Amino acid sequence: MxxxxxxxxxxxxxxxxxxxxxxxxxxxxxxxxxxxxxxxxxxxxxxxxxxxxxxxxxxxxxxxxxxxxxxxIRALLTGTSYLDSDRRVRAARPHLDEASEALGETLHLGRLDGGDVVYLATRESHEYARTIHRVGRRVPAHATALGKALLAERPDGDLPLPTEPLAALTADTHTLRADLLADLAGVRERGYSVDREETVTGIVGFGFALRYDTPAVDAISCSVPVARLTAEHEARVVAVMRETRATIETLRSPAAGTPDWR
Incomplete structure (x- = not known):
């Protein structure tokens, strides 16, 4: 360790x-x-x-x-305490609720931990069956919209990636570093990441880094079933998520004396 x-x-x-x-x-x-x-x-x-x-x-x-x-059970109690004591998680939750209701889709908040992303909050859609993501779940960053949004905030030479081949969660997951780097270049150009069935078959994700840290360690994402994803809906998802990101990023800083956890 x-x-x-x-x-x-x-x-x-x-x-x-x-x-x-x-x-x-x-x-x-x-x-x-x-x-x-x-x-x-x-x-x-x-x-x-x-x-x-x-x-x-x-x-x-x-x-x-x-x-x-x-x-x-003590592990659950400690994990719950972590979430309850994190001001950024608490502040983001109502905005995830609003975006989920506006879009009818599932939203996530995740944090980079080494080469993985840990899910800190999830708002499930009422329109379709739930996804497999849950609070506390750890997923390789290179395979998720959340993770790719955060990896793109870092220089290619500083990415916390394992040796090749990268772990494959589906047939569409990037397993070669060169392919992932090309994808991250597109993320930087667009300003958000796209996970096209790389984490879960049948689900497309859109990830947005929250830049209140440099480099960003938190991100939000929206998961949409392929069957629901029209060009018009994708454009609306991106617009709402951009607005949600901007709102969360401008939330008030902690009061004097309040720990600013890293």
């Missing part, structure tokens, strides 16, 4: 964080003790003690047999 300059990492803390992140990534697939010990290269006895401590604290849960482990 990355360390702050001049600060030695605490091994037990790093191990705990790595375990929680591993369990969170598994979603609804519980893990056995041996799997977790092997994945993190930790002695079985040490992993068992760590798991039991976290079970007692509510960060990890186990099944009735005591042999399967998953993420615990």
């Amino acid at each position: 990355p360390e702050s300059p001049g600060v030695r990492g605490v091994k037990s803390a790093a191990r705990t964080v790595a375990l929680l992140e591993l369990l969170a990534d598994r979603g609804d697939r519980p893990a056995r003790l041996d799997e977790l010990a092997g994945a993190l290269d930790v002695p079985r006895s040490s992993m068992y003690q760590l798991l039991q401590t976290l079970v007692d604290c509510g960060w990890v849960r186990s099944d009735t047999t005591g042999s399967l482990y998953g993420i615990g």
Whole structure:
């Protein structure tokens, strides 16, 4: 795990964080003790003690047999606290509501975290079945409208991308760096990104970076089913999203003494 300059990492803390992140990534697939010990290269006895401590604290849960482990309810409580304490998430929510109602489409707010985008808020359309995006979901930035809007805010040489081939979520996801860079050049020229079935088959996304940070770390997007996307509707989506971005970007700065989180 990355360390702050001049600060030695605490091994037990790093191990705990790595375990929680591993369990969170598994979603609804519980893990056995041996799997977790092997994945993190930790002695079985040490992993068992760590798991039991976290079970007692509510960060990890186990099944009735005591042999399967998953993420615990304390993780949800902490994640909810993160969203509730973030002034930018709170400020953006009503404007996402308004844009979703105006367009009849699903809107998202996401934040860049390394090479991924994490969904912080979602407003589902009432016009069609929900998408698979949910708050807390992590998706590779190169495969999403949110992510491409944020990657385009950075020089090509500073992009937080894994080595090729890039992960493919659908048959239309960019898996070559050269193809992605060509797409990002278009994003910079247009001022917004377009995800044409690169994250979810049948869904087109339009992403807009929120430039209250430099480079931007947050973005909003609108997801539209291909069957609903006419040229006229696309133009309206872009117009409403541009207006929504401008409104969110001009929201009042925090009061003196209020933390401005990075």
